[in-house]
Amino acid sequence: MLYEYLSSQKHISWNSSLPGVKICQFHLQGCSQDKRLKLSVLSNTHHFEAFFCSGGQLIVESTSTCPVILQSQGIFLLSDESKLCSIQISQDLQGVLIAVNPSAAQSSLSSICHILGLKLDIHAIRKKITNQNGYAILTDIPWAKALFEDLRRLPPDHREGYCVFKTVELLYLFCANTSTAGVLSETSSNAYPSLSISQVRAYLESHLEEKHTIPSLCHRFSLSPTSLKTGFRRMYGQPLHRWLTQQRIHRACELLRQSNLPILTVAQAVGYDSASQFSVVFKRYCGMTPGQFKKMSDSGDPSLF
Known part of the structure; x- marks a missing residue:
């Protein structure tokens, strides 16, 4: 998964101020070539990721669907039990990655939702993502476009916190079976490359x-x-x-x-x-x-x- 790869990059720093959530804002500058990451299920990880791509691209290869491209101003949700076999990342990839441990993050993310008057079951969301090939891609809809427009205006040191907030909103929408969730499901399985x-x-x-x-x-x-x-x-x-x-x-x-x-x-x-x-x-x-x-x-x- 992206978290494992980025954790191996010494120049990337992580923010762990929220229990169960690790956040990094990165730009893979200086890489000599694109990278292909072979994915495997790691039984001791039990987490999912939300990646907000602000530059470069990902090519997502699944065992059950055609390859799908995530490019700038796209969002990628990935479960540790996905059916993906590899992800190819471009040498100029950049954005914000949120890695969530469901058990450790349930309390902290639920507290955020409580302030907003919402209910969020992290374990149910992880299970739902897993049941839909373990990943979802969100691109080219007003919600995502507005998010990246806001992100562009924000100071760099505010972007990580903003992405955590939008991740909570995204997970809520995904779990609530709204039209946005429908777009997520349709994009991840049927988008033509x-x-x-x-x-x-x-x-x-x-x-x-x-x-x-x-x-x-x-x-x-x-x-x-x-x-x-x-x-x-x-x-x-x-x-x-x-x-x-x-x-x-x-x-x-x-x-x-x-x-x-x-x-x-x-x-x-x-x-x-x-x-x-x-x-x-x-x-x-x-x-x-x-x-x-x-x-x-x-x-x-x-x-x-």
Whole structure:
């Protein structure tokens, strides 16, 4: 869980002023690369976490659902008995993490609720989160947007306390079966990883010269093959391999028009090992060979522009 990982980071300090609750405000600056955390059930922990993400992103991988991305201005509730298998955290991740021990925190959090005229059963909430795959993600609703807008205005030394207060409110809403709780449940189990798909497209556009396979892309972006192929078709209207070929041929046309590079060099610049393989694909899409295209381009044939 996030608590275990952040506790191992020496530069991160924790606030334990509230019994049963540990709080830290952090920014993972200076990390050389993204981290993938393998999660396992720790029988002696018995806690859950609320993470308020103000920068960077998490990629959440479950054993039963498609990967889901939590990005800036999102909230992540995680039980120690979740069905998650890993969490990938970006090197610039930042926010506030609240780690709650239900037994130790019941009295202190209930006291806060008593002041507000509310009742809060921490054990019941933990059980409910566990029954819903053990985690929930809250993004893109007015409640969350207002929270992060308030958080942005607050002085840094007030943000931890504010997040504790909002955690209590969030847990109450989650336990009360309100519409907000419904959004939590729906987001955690059914959200489509559209951000990951757009990241795949951006990555391919800037790496046309490289070899790409479905398994390698799935590994890089923490997607299942079905999520990647189905998601790409839904977002961009065609299979990934067809879109990638079109992008390569489009880039090849630009190079042929704007440079004097040899055909083989152009082919390699867009991901083909040989000029012959490149020529076959190019002719299929453009109706002529790369050499013919280059000759017509040099002559200023307006049909190419």
